[in-house]
Amino acid sequence: CYKIAQISKDDNSQLAVCRVLLAELEAHKDAWPFLTPVNHKVILGYRKVIKRPMDFSTIKRKLNNNLYFNLDTFIADVNLVFDNCEKFNEDDSDIGQAGHNMRKFFHELLHLKK
Numbered sequence: 589c590y591k592i593a594q595i596s597k598d599d600n601s602q603l604a605v606c607r608v609l610l611a612e613l614e615a616h617k618d619a620w621p622f623l624t625p626v627n628h629k630v631i632l633g634y635r636k637v638i639k640r641p642m643d644f645s646t647i648k649r650k651l652n653n654n655l656y657f658n659l660d661t662f663i664a665d666v667n668l669v670f671d672n673c674e675k676f677n678e679d680d681s682d683i684g685q686a687g688h689n690m691r692k693f694f695h696e697l698l699h700l701k702k
């Protein structure tokens with residue numbers, strides 16, 4: 589379960605929790621590949637392979653436009669960032685490793701026990 593969610597009863601405090609979580613993700617040393625949308629004109633094949641691109645700046649825009657209804661819809665987009673990363677990047681690449689590190693960090697933030 590999400591221990592953080594237990595302290596937030598209403599949507600507003602859930603959205604405040606999402607802002608804190610996003611700020612912690614963005615501050616992580618391994619966040620660099622995920623801070624802005626992948627430019628599919630530069631990264632060949634990305635648009636074909638990745639059906640639902642997502643990145644931290646897009647998540648921030650969605651948060652500011654009130655497009656997340658609760659913590660779960662926010663978590664789904666964060667996990668989409670890491671799932672896209674795993675799909676496109678080799679595990680032993682710099683970006684692949686950053687994605688694994690960030691996913692582990694996010695789960696620790698949510699106190700998720702696998």
Ligand SMILES: Cc1ncccc1N[C@@H](C)c1cnc2ccsc2c1
Pocket residue numbers: 620621622623624625626627630631673676677683
């Ligand atoms: C998350 C991701 N997955 C696949 C490809 C790229 C990226 N990240 C972008 C920012 C990016 C775009 N270009 C470069 C060039 C060297 S690292 C890097 C990172």
